[in-house]
Amino acid sequence: TILHKDIQFDMVRVGIGLYGLHPSKLTIPRIDLQPVMSVRGRVTRVIYPAVGDGVSYGMTWRVPRNNIQVATVPIGYADGLARCLSNRMDVLTRGDRVRQVGNICMDQFMIAVDTAGTHANKPAHEIRHGDVVTLIGKDGDQEITADEMADLRETINYEVVCNFGARLDKVYI
Incomplete structure (x- = not known):
């Protein structure tokens, strides 16, 4: 209509x-x-792995250089985050777009930040335990939309928003 x-x-x-x-x-x-829906999580673990260390099951992403920080966010494919997005999607934290790395797990995914700011994925700040990570929504002047995630998944925005399920806390504003 x-x-x-x-x-x-x-x-x-x-x-x-x-x-x-x-x-x-x-x-x-x-x-x-x-858009009225955001999907957010909080960092639950932060490490500085060694160059060459693999991240997540299958170690599909390896630490390429020093000063890389890897953080864990407790949202996974059981929550509706499609595993096919592994190593392909960005998230937002502290107003910066950062890359998801390694295979998305059932209950968590990881992000990598170059704390030296020497790479395109370059927030020059460290991620901290408890930091907010946005999968869909706005953070500062950056935004990731359900349509962007749908394009990466080769599907429609309906499927993306419907997949995020009951295990995620809902906050109605």
Whole structure:
């Protein structure tokens, strides 16, 4: 009904618009929607592994140089974070975009930060236990959208937001 004025009556099926998301790129110029859902976790572990150390099951990512900090966030594929995003997605922390590294596990995933600021993945700060990590949403002037995550998964934004499940705490604002 967003695209067809002739069938807009006195009721509406909101669908994915309830999340502030567009059902397709065709509706973007027609209606202003703002995302209302964020997915966030907190860092539970921080280490400085040695150069060459592998991260997570299968060690699909190895520490490439010194000054790399690896942090663990307790959200995994049992919570709806697709394992196919392993080594492919970014998250936000302290307003910076950082890379997820290693295989996403059932209950956790890891991120890597170059604390020396010598790489594109370069916040020049250290991650600390308890820091907020944003998977979907805004942090500072950065944003990761459900559509961005859907594109990486080669799916639709509906699937992304529906996959985050009951194990995650919900905070309604």
